[in-house]
Amino acid sequence: MALRDLKPVARNAEGAALVAGVLKQRFGERFQTGQAIREQHAHTTTYIPVQAPDGVVFPETAEEVQEVVKLCAQHRVPVIAFGTGTSLEGHVNAPGGGISLDTSRMNRVLAVHAEDLDVVVEPGVTREGLNTHLRDTGLFFPIDPGANASLGGMAATRASGTNAVRYGTMRENVLSLSAVLADGSLISTGKRAKKSSAGYDLTRLIVGSEGTLGIITALTLKLYGIPQAIAGGVCPFPSVDAACQAVIATIQMGIPVARIELVNALQMRALKTYSKLDYPESPCLFLEFHGSDSGVAEQSELFGEIAAEYGGGPFQWTKVAEERARLWKARHDAYWASMTLRPGAKGLSTDVCVPISRLAECIAETEADIAEMSLIAPIVGHVGDGNFHVLVLMDPDSRAEIESTERFVERLNMRAIAMDGTCTGEHGIGQGKMGFIEHELGHGVDVMRAVKAALDPLGILNPGKIF
Amino acid sequence: MALRDLKPVARNAEGAALVAGVLKQRFGERFQTGQAIREQHAHTTTYIPVQAPDGVVFPETAEEVQEVVKLCAQHRVPVIAFGTGTSLEGHVNAPGGGISLDTSRMNRVLAVHAEDLDVVVEPGVTREGLNTHLRDTGLFFPIDPGANASLGGMAATRASGTNAVRYGTMRENVLSLSAVLADGSLISTGKRAKKSSAGYDLTRLIVGSEGTLGIITALTLKLYGIPQAIAGGVCPFPSVDAACQAVIATIQMGIPVARIELVNALQMRALKTYSKLDYPESPCLFLEFHGSDSGVAEQSELFGEIAAEYGGGPFQWTKVAEERARLWKARHDAYWASMTLRPGAKGLSTDVCVPISRLAECIAETEADIAEMSLIAPIVGHVGDGNFHVLVLMDPDSRAEIESTERFVERLNMRAIAMDGTCTGEHGIGQGKMGFIEHELGHGVDVMRAVKAALDPLGILNPGKIF
CATH class of the missing domain: 3.30.70.3450 (Alpha-Beta Plaits)
Structure with a gap:
């Protein structure tokens, strides 16, 4: 599925060149166009091909993010938000070129509200960075996707991990956020109240939208007391x-x-x-x-x-x-540890999530597939949520292995959907899972498209992802 | 403020008459136009004036809901979803007339999945009805807004109540749902997996949208084991x-x-x-x-x-x-009990929610206001979430008392917003809180309007609410 379904996005070379010129002048060293840095800002974590942006900008404030987005909107050039690049489904690739907006310099913890058990951070703060910052407070932020990802990226992909069974996912743990929309305007989705019934849930609309509706510039997150x-x-x-x-x-x-x-x-x-x-x-x-x-x-x-x-x-x-x-x-x-099972191989990590009553059956059928297809593919799972990962170890230069891996991934995803589950519990759709979301949600995907068209009519925010 | 800000909605008397004719023929006794039943289907729980619909239809299936919505869309007539009518901010009023869609006959529990701790229900099932159905399973649905509300209505208003501090609100407890959109199409927002990163969070988009984006026809809810x-x-x-x-x-x-x-x-x-x-x-x-x-x-x-x-x-x-x-x-x-403090009075129940660190201060200032304005207004609160209610006991026939109550409510809401809180923790915006949402969310409300325009371009779903 993955390779077959990479959605082409038309390039706007002239616009990109214009934008690059302005950004160079405006941001100086904080705008880079070298090949190495551009490739580092494309997809690097599986065999999905690297599709590099035309340049990488490092804003330091929400106002600078607004500037970049307005400029790109004016010239109809894609903007792709980038955290730490640890996403697994091609989320940060630039299939139509454009500007990678790297949030790593927006890495301040803006306020710790210990009494309210919340914290306000910029999107480039990593989860380990946050917990280091909190070390003297007796509080911690539990969501742990494994990688030391940025909190903005974790929110954008609705990340979770090992302790979601107790503490929930980013869906439950982002109280509110600020984001720059496709027209360069800045919104705040809520205040710091623990709950609110004030209108549509814009927080949850942006969480999991993979940078296609807005670029997160601040997050208010729930904290928890470190257990006794x-x-x-x-x-x-x-x-x-x-x-x-x-x-x-x-x-x-x-x-x-x-x-x-x-x-x-x-x-x-x-x-x-x-x-x-x-x-x-x-x-x-x-x-x-x-x-x-x-x-x-x-x-x-x-x-x-x-x-x-x-x-x-x-x-x-x-x-x-x-x-x-x-x-x-x-x-x-x-x-x-898995990589030692096949030295030199590339690992493709894929995830699905099913109702827990179907989990044993789903894993059993998947293990049977692995055996029948002679794959080397260990399984780990956040089983309290019915979520599991398969890491397929394959030779990235072998077309045959890529094809059989894709066949395996397709069978796995369709199996999970048929069991009333989802094609991704926590990795997101990106480019890699675009072939499955329609199978899972049908006409619901049209609603997503309508929301996208309403909020980003020019289609400049992370195009070629989700649908 | 409530009275001042009730948004006028243009009536389409000709369209409503046409729709009523067709519905009478199609639904027979399941379409009613008597004054008493129409008024029962308008706002009845505070002093906000009753604005009755032109008729009330009682569908029994999602397909029938689709039929009604398609007919109303064709003639540009409002459709207002109705659960049990216990909402407190005028949500079910029909300021532009139209059809009240009463879900009380859609009251089947469709499936209990005990191993997965979830249940699939139709929107007219009430929370007490659900817990009675579950009584032999060792499981329960915790969300308890006080009234024996319908689960569809609770989802539509993002309800919560006394035990949200432990179990969350409807935001956290609706796994997925089905809804009929403004064009009469039916979507499902997800499967039964505990978590998913598959695209935009359509479940949370519909939860709390107060019937303005879609009419809920089925809900998958989380259940919990009854504690030992x-x-x-x-x-x-x-x-x-x-x-x-x-x-x-x-x-x-x-x-x-x-x-x-x-x-x-x-x-x-x-x-x-x-x-x-x-x-x-x-x-x-x-x-x-x-x-x-x-x-x-x-x-x-x-x-x-x-x-x-x-x-x-x-x-x-x-x-x-x-x-x-x-x-x-x-x-x-x-x-x-409160009503005994002033026999014959009408109670206006209003709610706000603030960060818990500001709660004591917010309540103290509110109590001072109550004393200074000589109101009789007891306070109860879900204080673990920073959420509290004030019940103002007033003479509904006294313009002066209504005005002072409105002034009090305005001061309370603006105080909560200024303390980084929300103008409603669990009652919703409806008609009563429309004056405050812009103060709270600013440009975010424009985003809500854009989503509304994209999904309901004719504005037929519960017009005159939220914004």
């Missing part, structure tokens, strides 16, 4: 199905698990070698519990009992920070 | 400020309180008489904790310690269901 106690551990299961049944029972009992991650047998093999973990090469759940000292102990014991009911265990858990850190480092290193 | 144990109680405080400080500390410590409601001194006086509660006539917090047996005990003890630190207490709590039920019945009867 954290417990975590690993629990092996005889099968993916048994692990999924245990997850369902855990969620149904209302155990407020903070993380519940599935690692399949192949991925465990990679982790054992790479991270020197001493667990069986069978499907495992990695868990974490947040709460009071007695609370996390109670939750851990309860989960251990549930696991045993489904033939899993022993569930070894600990409150010792160093031991937990080692486990979660291993989980976060899953990508690098 | 529930504890609750009442805690008096020497002042609203002390109570608010205790709330802030409770939230900051991450105690997962399920309900934390402020009742001010005047409201306590009314409750003591009406509900025979034996507490001092001082500001009180009503609390509820959900969890395991030991968990709720731990949370209750912890809260008691926090309350004592701020001069509050004693915190009397219980796990006995009957005693808790009595407390919460009293809290839910606050409206009726």
